[in-house]
Amino acid sequence: MSATQFVSLDDFEQHAVNNLDRNALDYYQSGAQDMITLRENQRAFDRILIRPRVLRDVSQIDTTTTVLGQQVSSPICIAPTAMQRMAHPDGECATARAAVKNQTCMVLSSWSTTSIEDVAAASNASAPKWMQLYIYKDREATRKLIERAQDSGYSAIALTVDTPYLGRRLADIRNRFRLPPHLTMANFADQSKAQVGKAEKLNVSDNASGLAAYVASQIDPTLSWKHVEWVKSVARIPVLVKGILTAEDARMAVRAGVDGIIVSNHGGRQLDTAPATIDCLEEVVQAVDGQIDVFLDGGVRRGTDVLKALALGAKAVFLGRPVLWALSYKGEEGVVEMLDMIKEEFRLAMALAGCVKVSDINRDHVRMAGNPRL
């Protein structure tokens, strides 16, 4: 199937299912355990209905907005996903170039198969780039990642707080997931940090994937609010926390002085049966009470999903897997096509809901199916 026949983001996924090798496809596609949260992320959007307003002259629709003060062509941005060169040889550089063409924000995973500096060189200042961070046991290496990101022009740090250990991903365990030998975790020179599935002591009787063993060897599971404050004290650029799902933690994030929250359950890959992100958004937005921006990722696949997230208070949304499917289809060009497709869907959703500009979208534009009062 060629992209001219692709009519929705699901078509990019189907193409990847037909073409990617098992090790990569399963790693990208799966969620934790029974994948209940993974499915819920998408299904929960279906339970929200849009209340359209009519007779509003929608001949000109403006999808532009800002993320942390930087201009983007729409509130549809790119979430950090690790090891993108398994999807396409150009990996993270292709994604960065597509983000520039689409004028949107890309978040680079600290576990990328292309270095912070090489991705920065493929990008430019016209599109915001953020750097995703994990707290590594090697605190000096963590500090260096922050410094390298700042020096290379990244404009924010997204600190992931939902991964003290890796979620249990059954397909990766069955496959004994390995990063192909020609690829490395490119931000780390030290081979024990750069290779996955080799350095870890793993044998057929182990009941974990190479990735889980790798994460356990690298990530600091003592992760706490102290670390958030430490990142704030080291970084000269804004810091967001990625992986908040409750009002309680949202209030603590505000108190810790972060600059933004990404409501995320890691694409259903960490704690299975955690709620869908769109179902957590409103409580987080209410808890934050306008003090900082709230973003969302997880299960966003249609322009109408974007409109619903904005109506419930998100400043912008981030896409994870669709970027990988598009990369595997046609590299940079594939990601541009995918981003254009969902942006056009969003433009149409805005027009049909009677919203001319992004700031017109508000809580009155949505209600819960089966309960017109909510």
Ligand SMILES: Cc1cc2nc3c(=O)[nH]c(=O)nc-3n(C[C@H](O)[C@H](O)[C@H](O)COP(=O)(O)O)c2cc1C
């Ligand atoms: C293959 C894959 C790798 C990921 N790698 C990272 C990562 O390195 N750091 C991180 O914070 N989140 C990571 N995530 C989570 C995404 O940033 C994001 O939260 C999630 O994919 C959003 O859900 P979606 O895939 O339904 O759009 C990864 C997700 C996937 C699917």
Ligand SMILES: CC(C)CC(=O)C(=O)O
């Ligand atoms: C290297 C992995 C731990 C990256 C990740 O966050 C994920 O696979 O969900």
